[in-house]
Amino acid sequence: MPGPVLALVGATGAVGTVMVDIFNGRTEWPWGEVRLIASPRSAGKKITVRGEELTVLALAPEVFDGVDVAMFDVPDEVSAQWAPIAAERGAVAVDNSGAFRMDDQVPLVVPEVNDDKAADRPRGIIANPNCTTLSMMAAIGALHREFELRELVVSSYQAASGAGQEGIDRLQAEYAAVAGKEVGVRAGDVREALAAAGLSQEDSPFPAPLALNVVPWAGSLKADGWNSEELKVRNESRKILGIPDLKVSATCVRVPVVTTHSLAVHATFANPVTVAQAHEILAAQPSIVLVDNPEAGEFPTPADVVGGDPTYVGRVRQALDFPNTLDFFVCGDNLRKGAALNTYEIAESLAKTL
Numbered sequence: 451m452p453g454p455v456l457a458l459v460g461a462t463g464a465v466g467t468v469m470v471d472i473f474n475g476r477t478e479w480p481w482g483e484v485r486l487i488a489s490p491r492s493a494g495k496k497i498t499v500r501g502e503e504l505t506v507l508a509l510a511p512e513v514f515d516g517v518d519v520a521m522f523d524v525p526d527e528v529s530a531q532w533a534p535i536a537a538e539r540g541a542v543a544v545d546n547s548g549a550f551r552m553d554d555q556v557p558l559v560v561p562e563v564n565d566d567k568a569a570d571r572p573r574g575i576i577a578n579p580n581c582t583t584l585s586m587m588a589a590i591g592a593l594h595r596e597f598e599l600r601e602l603v604v605s606s607y608q609a610a611s612g613a614g615q616e617g618i619d620r621l622q623a624e625y626a627a628v629a630g631k632e633v634g635v636r637a638g639d640v641r642e643a644l645a646a647a648g649l650s651q652e653d654s655p656f657p658a659p660l661a662l663n664v665v666p667w668a669g670s671l672k673a674d675g676w677n678s679e680e681l682k683v684r685n686e687s688r689k690i691l692g693i694p695d696l697k698v699s700a701t702c703v704r705v706p707v708v709t710t711h712s713l714a715v716h717a718t719f720a721n722p723v724t725v726a727q728a729h730e731i732l733a734a735q736p737s738i739v740l741v742d743n744p745e746a747g748e749f750p751t752p753a754d755v756v757g758g759d760p761t762y763v764g765r766v767r768q769a770l771d772f773p774n775t776l777d778f779f780v781c782g783d784n785l786r787k788g789a790a791l792n793t794y795e796i797a798e799s800l801a802k803t804l
């Protein structure tokens with residue numbers, strides 16, 4: 451019997467491209483057919499999946515006929531419209547956008563933490579968390595199971611590709627504009643160098659220059675000065691961990707890294723925890739690599755972990771002035787575990803039940 455049919459909507463984007471890499475690298479392959487889907491702009495484009503050249507289809511209701519699992523890696527408004535259509539036509543939709551994450555009828559799933567929730571999907575939709583929350587969830591989930599999480603204070607160092615292919619293209623163009631120039635030494639000179647290269651700030655997905663800079667902003671403005679990314683970290687962490695009153699405070703910052711989000715995490719637990727215990731628990735997780743030897747200069751950095759599947763954890767310390775509290779640093783590729791890989795793991799686990 452042929453295997454189930456898998457659709458990838460958004461096959462041509464930053465996350466979709468990484469998803470195709472994941473398809474091509476997988477040893478186990480349960481699927482009988484794959485359909486690649488994008489906007490009419492990309493229809494007809496050829497993409498090779500596991501040695502077979504596939505033609506990208508334009509998104510339309512009929513492309514979901516016969517599909518068992520449809521993964522959505524498209525903007526929020528496209529998912530909001532089309533994931534229910536895929537579900538109506540009989541597919542389970544696994545959505546990577548923000549459209550359904552906080553919907554009570556839609557489970558928000560990280561397989562290492564709450565795989566059991568995927569089966570309860572009244573709308574036929576399963577949501578994938580945002581990349582910032584996801585990058586720390588395997589580590590937080592493992593520590594929570596043992597020590598009972600009470601509070602989370604997080605600062606993110608987010609990569610340009612979190613803003614999609616447009617973010618990658620913009621950072622690379624900005625790097626090209628400042629390369630070899632004496633800039634970053636006087637207020638405003640980076641902006642001048644970008645303008646001289648024809649890069650206007652209005653056209654950027656970021657609210658300030660990103661090359662040679664650090665920008666304390668991600669997403670859109672929400673009430674009381676918070677941004678959407680910071681509220682996602684709070685709300686999604688609560689939902690995934692099943693702790694509705696978890697105290698969370700996040701500051702989301704964009705840094706001039708192409709891909710891989712980092713987070714400095716300050717986590718307080720109900721129970722005492724030592725660094726040795728945390729090391730033992732983190733090192734035992736199949737999806738975590740512990741890199742924590744500061745004496746030898748060993749800790750995770752985006753440049754060393756980009757392109758990898760695991761979450762990398764280091765700088766684990768017992769907080770000096772806060773009881774039952776650990777500080778640590780996490781790096782995770784925002785396009786892999788932070789997006790495509792987590793979605794694929796949900797889809798793969800569904801394939802076993804079809």
Ligand SMILES: NC(=O)c1ccc[n+]([C@@H]2O[C@H](COP(=O)([O-])OP(=O)(O)OC[C@H]3O[C@@H](n4cnc5c(N)ncnc54)[C@H](OP(=O)(O)O)[C@@H]3O)[C@@H](O)[C@H]2O)c1
Nearest residue numbers: 460462463464465488489492523524547581612614615789
């Ligand atoms: N980047 C990350 O780190 C990250 C992490 C987690 C979640 N996400 C979420 O994943 C989704 C995709 O993000 P991305 O970064 O891959 O974005 P992207 O690089 O901008 O790619 C967007 C994809 O959506 C397709 N698309 C856009 N409008 C469409 C339409 N009207 N009909 C059909 N297809 C359409 C595009 O097709 P064309 O090429 O034909 O335009 C492209 O394949 C977003 O919801 C994002 O929030 C992203």
